[in-house]
Amino acid sequence: MSAIVAESVSHWFGSEPALDAVDLVVERGDHVAVLGENGAGKTTLLRILATALRPSSGKLEIMGLDALRERRRLRGRMGYVAHAPGIYGALTAEENLAFFCDLRGADRARVPEALELARLTQVARRRASELSRGMQQRLAIARAVLHDPLLLILDEPDASLDAEGADLIAAVMNGRTAVLATHDQALATRLCQRTLTLRKGRVLGQGSRLRIVQ
């Protein structure tokens, strides 16, 4: 069974199509990079895959579940890193993760492990608002894997990250199905076996790692 099967998924913002009949199949364990210019529809596609947005039309099945009807069940099995870190500035890094453990019903014992993975142990007790943008992004990535999801949806997680940050992305993607939107072709080549290129909401092409290099 495929991890993601999207058939003719479209989305309009008003009269403007943000996604136009996108087809996508992602097998379990696959890492797929979504490429494209600004405004190509990458974020819209990823938000639909993460169940944050309902498509205007089309069919979407994720992990064998209907992504339009069984959104809550699916959310328990996937992790999503949005373009903005979306963390609570008044809470410490540790408290941010503990809070999301409580919401997900995950064991709080996973917090130190997640902080270690994101190399944030040293700043665990600092308020998130005092962390650099890159540290906040690493915290958001650590939060996405607190509940050990099967599927990761990553929307430009490399924004504001240094070279070590790319290693963190590789570490969290390892052993999971992942869809990664990025502008960084080198990162896409390094981390993903397949690509989906969008332009103006349409699929321009799908390819393999070899094709990205070419």
Next chain:
Amino acid sequence: MTRSIAVAVAIARKDLVAEWRTRELVPALAQFVVLALVIANFGFQIDSRSAPAIAPGVLWLALVFAGLVAFGRAFAAEREQATLEAVLLTAAAPAAIFAGKALAAGLLLVLCEAVLLPALALFFGVPISFGLVFAVLLATVGMAALGCLFAAMVAQLRARELLLPLLTLPLWIPFIVAGGQAVQVAMGADGTMDQALKLLLDFDILFVVLTSLAARFVLDD
């Protein structure tokens, strides 16, 4: 059920910790209610005979406007930090998320009431009885439920500051009518308080149930 309670408690605790550390809302609201009482004190000719007639209206006006600010902030802070989506994508029940937000906002309003009621006694010379406090607390429950639901509904809209009072105030009228009656009786007017308190309790039950059911459609869709 236990899981939903745990989620609601986690959300409320997070909001209260954030408010304790930032002190964004409660000090400003406390100043606002005291200033409202000062203005009312100068605006009306208050003596021992007129005070019990004027004080209930001033109390509810101050409470309603403080409530609009408190409940509006409940979701505005999430919008500013782009955190609401992360919370909704955790698979936690929307009703539990909503209950946690309403609980925290309601408790913050209760803190303002702890300033408002003694200040009302000071400026207007009216007695603050157990019945009065109970009536205000009962009204706060229902007002918090409705206020937070509409705050969630308008959080992503551009004209949210205008829309929140327009949507919320008409549905708060039952609380103001029943609560106003209870407060007037507590301040010496004729009538019985029991009926007004029972009515407030009925409204609380009705609106807490309705808003919990509606939360799913507002937060998730």
